[in-house]
Amino acid sequence: MDDQPLIRWDWIGRNWDTGRAGSIMSLLVDHVIMASLAIVLGLVIALPMGIACVRWRWLYQPTSGVMNVIYALPSLPVFMFLLPVTGLERATVIIPLGVYAVAVLVPAVVDGITAVPDHVRQSAVAMGFNPLRRLLQIELALAVPVVLAGLRVVAVSSISLVSVGALIGQGGLGNLFTDAFKRDFLTPAIVGIVLIIAMALIADGLLIFLQRVLTPWAKARRST
Amino acid sequence: MITFDGVTKRYGDGTVAVDHLQLEMATGEITVLVGPSGCGKTTSLRMINRMIDASEGQILLDGVDVRTIDPPTLRRGIGYVIQQAGLFPHRTIVDNIATVPFLLGWNRKKARDRAMELLERVGLRPEMASRYPFQLSGGQQQRVGVARALAADPPVLLMDEPFSAVDPVVRTSLQEELLRLQSELNKTIVFVTHDIDEAITLGDRVAVLRVGGKLAQYAEPATLLSDPADDFVREFLGQDRGIRRLSFIDDSGLRLRSDLTVPVADEVTAVAATAAAVESPWLAVVDEENRPIGWVAAADLPAAGTLRDVRLLSHGTFVRGKDSLRTALDAALLSPSGCAIAVDGDGRVAGVATRESLDEAMALAASATFDPKDAADG
Amino acid sequence: MNWLIDFFADPANWSGSNGIPIRLLEHLEFTLAALVVAALIAVPLGLLIGHTGRGALIVVVSANLARALPTLGLLVLIVLLLGTSTVLPVLIPLVLLAIPPILVNTYEGIRGVDHDLRDAAYGMGLRGNQVLLRVLVPVALPLILLGLRLAAIQIVATATVASYVSLGGLGRYIIDGLATKDFPSVVGGSVLVAAFALAMQAVFALAHRLSVSPGVSQRLKVR
DSSP states (O other): OOOOOSOOHHHHHHHSOOSSTTSHHHHHHHHHHHHHHHHHHHHHHHHHHHHHHHHSGGGHHHHHHHHHHHHHSOHHHHHHHHHHHHOSSTHHHHHHHHHHHHHHHHHHHHHHHHTSOHHHHHHHHHTTOOHHHIIIIIIHHHHHHHHHHHHHHHHHHHHHHGGGGGGGTOOTTHHHHHHHHHHTOHHHHHHHHHHHHHHHHHHHHHHHHHHHHHOTTSOOOOOO | OEEEEEEEEEOTTSOEEEEEEEEEEOTTSEEEEEOSTTSSHHHHHHHHTTSSOOSEEEEEETTEEGGGSOHHHHHHTEEEEOTTTTOOTTSOHHHHHTHHHHHTTOOHHHHHHHHHHHHHHTTOOGGGGGSOGGGSOHHHHHHHHHHHHHTTOOSEEEEESTTTTSOHHHHHHHHHHHHHHHHHHOOEEEEEESOHHHHHHHOSEEEEEETTTEEEEEEOHHHHHHSOSSHHHHHHHOTTHHHHHGGGSBGGGOOOBSSSEEETTSBHHHHHHHHHHHTOSEEEEEOTTSOEEEEEEGGGOOSSSBGGGSOOBOOOEEETTTSBHHHHHHHHHTSTTSOEEEEOTTSOEEEEEOHHHHHHHHHHHHHHTOOHHHHHHO | OHHHHHHHHOGGGGSSTTSHHHHHHHHHHHHHHHHHHHHHHHHHHHHHHHHHOTTHHHHHHHHHHHHHSOHHHHHHHHHHHHOSSSSHHHHHHHHHHHHHHHHHHHHHHHHTSOHHHHHHHHHTTOOHHHIIIIIIHHHHHHHHHHHHHHHHHHHHHHHHHGGGGTOOSTHHHHHHHHHHTOHHHHHHHHHHHHHHHHHHHHHHHHHHHHHSOHHHHTOSOOO
C-alpha cells in the first residue's frame, strides 16, 4: 500500500463508458438487471405462496420455518450449490437472491393480508364480493403497505447482495471490488460502494413513491 | 388525608390540565374524581404519586408536601392500579403481587406469603399463583392489579379507571369486591372514573371536574344527586337522578304493616277471611320459619285446601334497616301486588311496605332534601 | 454428490492448518468475537436509545445504511486501507455489519413495550434502571435475541466472503476451490458453512427457550 490518492477521477472518466464489457456503465446495467430479476422473481413466487398460506393456515407454520432456515444460509455457499446446475452464469446469482426475497416477502404477504380487519372482510362478504374479487380488491389492496415495506427490504438487500456474485465473476458492480482487490487500487472499490448505495437509495425512494400512489388512503407513516 | 392546595398543571404548550384545584380527601374514605375526558382527573391522580409534577400549588400527604419525597420512595408507599392492570407479563401472578415487597427488601418467603394472602383476599384461587398474566381473564388480571397495589399495605391507594376495560357484569362484581375490601381495610382511596354511576356507587365523596381541570362540585353522592351545583353537574349526572337518589335514603321513613302475612299451612277459607278483615286483595305467604315465599290474590283462591295447593306469585324483598328506599321500591315493582316484603337479617318477614307507605316515604324524602332555591329558580 | 464424498473422505482435509477442525474453529472464533463485540456496542446503545427515546434517528439511518452497504466492497475497501498484517482489519466490517440488526431490534423491543406496563412499573416505585432491567429487558428479550440472531447470520455470511480478502475459516475452501477449480472443495466448504449457519440458529433457538419467560413467549397452554 503506497500512498495512492483515495480516488483517481481520471480512472473513472476513462472507464465510465467504454462500450465494452467491464466498463462501469455496463457493470451498472448488469447490476440493475440482476437485482431487478431477483426482486421480480421473489415477488412472483411469494405472492401466491403467501396467499396459499393465508387460505390454508396449516401451511404457514412449516413454510415460515423453511423460510427462516433459507434466510439463515449465507449467500456464497448457496451460489456454490447452484454452480453444478447453472454454471458460472447470472442465474447462479439471481436464483438464490430471488429465494431470499421469497423468504422475506412470504411473511410480509401473510401479515399484510391477515392484518386486514375482520370487519372489513366481513362487510366485503356481506356486500357480495366473491372470494377472488375480495382477495384482489380488498385483501391484497389493503395488504399493499406491508408487502411494499417487505419489498423495500428485499430491494435494498438484493442490490447490495448482487455484488457477492463477483466471486464467481457475475456480480455487476461487485466486479469492481474484485478488480480493486487484485490490483490493490482503491478507486474502483469506492466507485462500486457509492454506486450501489445510490442505487439502493433510488430503489427505496421509488418504492416509497409507489406506495403513495398505490395506497392514497394511507398517509405514508412508516419510515423503516 | 390528601390535600390539594391550589394545584395547577400547565403543559409546555400552554394547555391547562388542572386549574387551581382545592380538595381535601379524607383518610379512610373513597374519594372519586369524575368528569368527561380532558377534565384533568387522571392528571390530578398522577400528581399525587408524582407520575406528573404539579406546576403550581402543593399536594400534601398527611401534611407532607409530596414534592419533598423522592418519587420511587413515595410511590412504594402508595398503591397504584391502572386500567389495563399493567401486570408484568414475564412474572408469575404471585411475583407480580409481591413486586413492591421485593422492592422494599422483604425476604422472599415473607413477600410470597403476603402475596398468597392477598390473592385469596381479592377472590382468586391459590392455584392462580403460579400462572402468568396472559393465562388470566381481564377481570382476574384486574383483581391481581388490586392485590399488587395492596401488597405492601400502603395507607393510600390510587386507582385510575381500573374497571373501565372489563365488561359490565365483571365490573359490577369488581366494584362490590372493592367495597367489601374497603370495609375491611379502610384505605384512603382516590378513584378516577368517567362513569358517574361508578362514582356514585363507590364514592364516599365525589369530585366532579369539568374540562379544563376546574372543580365543578365536591360532595357526597346523595348531595350531588339532590343538589347539583350547576347545569354542568346536572347534565353530567344524567336523566334519572331522582330515582338514583333514593339509593342514599334509608328505609326508616317506611311504615310497615304486620297484618298482611299468612302462613302457608292455612286453609284457603281462613285466608279469605283474613283478606276481608284487613281489606287487602293481596297477602304475603310465609313458610314455617316465617320466610316469605310469594303472594296470593284473595280473588284467585280455590274453594278448599291449604295454601300449599295454590300457585303463589313472585315477590321482592328488602332488608329492613339496611337497604335503601330504592331497593324497597324495586322490590315492590317486582311483585304483582305492588308491595315490598321487608325481611330482617335472617330473611324472616319483618312486615310489608304497601304502595301507600312507599308513597309516603318518597314524599318525605323529597321534602327533606327539597331546596327552596331550586323552586325559586324553576 | 461425488464431490462431497471426494471432499469429506480426503484425509488431507481433516488435519493441518487447512483441515476442517482448524477451519471450523477459526470460523467459530471470528463469528463469536465479532458477535460479542457488536453486542457489547449495540445492546447497551439500543437499550439507552429505546429507554430514553433520544437518538432514534441513528437507529433508522444505520439500519438502512447497513442493508445497502455491499459487504464485499466494504471488506475490500478496509483491507486496501489497513492491510492484512493482522485479522483485525477484516473483523471491523464483520462488527460494523452486525451492529445495526442488534441495535434496531433492541431499540424496537424496548420502544415496543406496552406503555401501561412502563407506567405501572414507575407507579409501583421502580427506579429508572430497575424499570429497564427488571421489566423492559425481560419483556423485550425475544426481539433482542432476534437482533443477535440476525447479526449472527450476517456475520457468518460476511466471514465467508471475507476469505476472499485473506481471512481464514470455512470460506477458504470455497474461495481457494474456486481459484483452483477444485469443485469438491467448493461444494464441501459450502456444506460446512451452511451447516455452521444452521447450528448457530439452533443455538439461538435454544437460548430463546431458556431465557425468555414463558409469560412473555406465551408458551404455556392456557388452561
